[in-house]
Amino acid sequence: MKIDHQPASSILSTATGFISDFDYTLNPYSGCAFACSYCYAAFFTPTQALQDEWGQWVRVKDNALDLLKRRRNRPLIDKVIYMSSVTDPYQPVEKWLELTRALLRELLDYHQVHLVIQTRSPLVCRDLDLIREFASARVNMTVTTDDETIRKAFEPTCPPNTLRLDAIRDVAAAGIDTCVTLAPLLPVRDAESFAARLAATGVRKFAIQHFHATRSRFVAGTGARARALLAERGWDERHYARVKQALAARLPDLREGRAGFAPIW
Numbered sequence: 001m002k003i004d005h006q007p008a009s010s011i012l013s014t015a016t017g018f019i020s021d022f023d024y025t026l027n028p029y030s031g032c033a034f035a036c037s038y039c040y041a042a043f044f045t046p047t048q049a050l051q052d053e054w055g056q057w058v059r060v061k062d063n064a065l066d067l068l069k070r071r072r073n074r075p076l077i078d079k080v081i082y083m084s085s086v087t088d089p090y091q092p093v094e095k096w097l098e099l100t101r102a103l104l105r106e107l108l109d110y111h112q113v114h115l116v117i118q119t120r121s122p123l124v125c126r127d128l129d130l131i132r133e134f135a136s137a138r139v140n141m142t143v144t145t146d147d148e149t150i151r152k153a154f155e156p157t158c159p160p161n162t163l164r165l166d167a168i169r170d171v172a173a174a175g176i177d178t179c180v181t182l183a184p185l186l187p188v189r190d191a192e193s194f195a196a197r198l199a200a201t202g203v204r205k206f207a208i209q210h211f212h213a214t215r216s217r218f219v220a221g222t223g224a225r226a227r228a229l230l231a232e233r234g235w236d237e238r239h240y241a242r243v244k245q246a247l248a249a250r251l252p253d254l255r256e257g258r259a260g261f262a263p264i265w
């Protein structure tokens with residue numbers, strides 16, 4: 001893993017496309033050590049080399065906190081922030097850098113925002129003391145399958161889904177708004193028992209999304225590996241629909257696609 005430190009020109013970006021219900025995205029890092037085979041964020045890298053090496057590099061936005069401090073004289077009031085859209089704010093490097101944590105502290109002390117944290121890392125639990133202080137905050141935990149062999153094939157360097165479920169249970173128990181994002185939903189071994197495990201976390205909001213192979217440069221890059229893995233396992237739209245139906249029967253607040261990611265729910 002190559003870790004660089006590079007200043008960014010800005011830290012808040014206008015949210016567009018799938019997440020345009022938000023006002024801003026906030027990405028403390030570029031790149032992501034979790035290296036998911038299907039990661040769409042790889043498509044947004046500035047060069048083909050960085051795209052090809054997705055998952056092997058992280059750039060730390062060293063000046064992220066200073067950039068946010070410049071907003072103190074123009075506080076963010078009632079703005080909806082998505083953290084993060086093209087990286088995981090709780091990937092391993094965050095454990096010792098605590099950059100995400102510093103940004104949370106700054107948002108809390110100088111702004112009044114609605115915050116949605118998107119992660120697949122149990123490290124988010126370290127910051128529950130701050131997250132619970134926001135008047136409006138939600139933690140979205142990505143969980144993609146009930147099958148560790150599938151997780152290891154598609155996301156070999158991500159935390160096991162069991163740890164993610166334990167973590168989001170702890171977030172919910174802390175009284176913080178939570179959602180499990182089943183996105184993209186990967187092959188599932190037993191939909192009924194998976195639904196029972198999801199419900200047992202205490203989370204009541206669920207978002208689901210099928211794996212999308214869009215026509216873009218991305219598909220020819222990192223997406224191709226994930227598509228090949230899915231094809232090997234015979235996972236297609238029909239399987240997805242069947243699992244979605246089984247989950248929906250047991251998880252009343254299951255929303256699909258953009259509706260599941262909407263900040264106000």
Ligand code: SF4
Nearest residue numbers: 032034035036039087
């Ligand atoms: S955790 Fe998110 S940003 Fe990181 S590689 Fe996986 S999908 Fe991409």
